[in-house]
Amino acid sequence: MRYALHIQNAHFFNQRCFSVLLLTLVCLSSSGCSLGVMVGKMFFGDPLVTCEFTSRTKVDLAEDKKQVLVICSTPESIRSDYPSLNYDLLEQITYRLRRHDVEVMDTGDVATWLDDNGGVWNDVDELAENFEADYIIHVDIDDFDYREPNSPNLLRGKAFGNVSAYEVVEVDGLRRALEVFSSEYTSEYPTHLPVSIESESPKVFRKKYLDRIADQIGRFFYNYHTGEDF
Known part of the structure; x- marks a missing residue:
């Protein structure tokens, strides 16, 4: 039971991190900031x-x-x-x-x-x-x-x-x-x-x-x- 709860918490944490990352990229991109492009390349590579x-x-x-x-x-x-x-x-x-x-x-x-x-x-x-x-x-x-x-x-x-x-x-x-x-x-x-x-x-x-x-x-x-x- 404790192991299943640990897995569930880890999954929830990963989802939150991914959501925060996407939100950050959207905000940076919408503001025209080159940092958004740099962060996107760091995680996803060159388009x-x-x-x-x-x-x-x-x-x-x-x-x-x-x-x-x-x-x-x-x-x-x-x-x-x-x-x-x-x-x-x-x-x-x-x-x-x-x-x-x-x-x-x-x-x-x-x-x-x-x-x-x-x-x-x-x-x-x-x-x-x-x-x-x-x-x-x-x-x-x-x-x-x-x-x-x-x-x-x-x-x-x-x-x-x-x-x-x-x-x-x-x-x-x-x-x-x-x-x-x-x-x-x-x-x-x-x-x-x-x-x-x-x-x-x-x-x-x-x-x-x-x-x-x-x-x-x-x-x-x-x-x-x-x-x-x-």
Whole structure:
């Protein structure tokens, strides 16, 4: 009897603590106090942000176990200066999607197919026909550089392009890719002042900037917590 009473009292105490905590959070939030946000994070963690792709299509690539193909493309003017850019971005974006439980096709298979086709492709339906993917993500980078114009000793990353996603469906017995998502992509890092090559080598800065681009593009397609840094 004494043990049951102890359990009942403990349960009542926990309920009161939880109620007081909720009331405190409501009061702090309604007053616009940043302390409320801090307390909320302490107990519940950073809130989860629904990615733009899921918000528009209502499809969660990770939860729905969709097989995804990632492809990157750049114009000849960029490939001549940065011949490995397509493959570097492909690997980094694929890595981040997999880290967030998105099933992505092997980058080696994609790279082999690209090599067999001269490194370029003209029609997304070609990809739908040649790969067993549910969705195709196309990252098209129109402009890329990590050197400050007219300043050989300064580094600043800039990129511009478009990110699209296609759902692969069967039409009259043929696999076709239908566009379901498209978003313009613009990046500049750092935004305020460029980095001197005396403080960071161009090679290290380029790797860091590519990682940042991959993170930004990946967030179009997987949910993330607000506290996650690029």
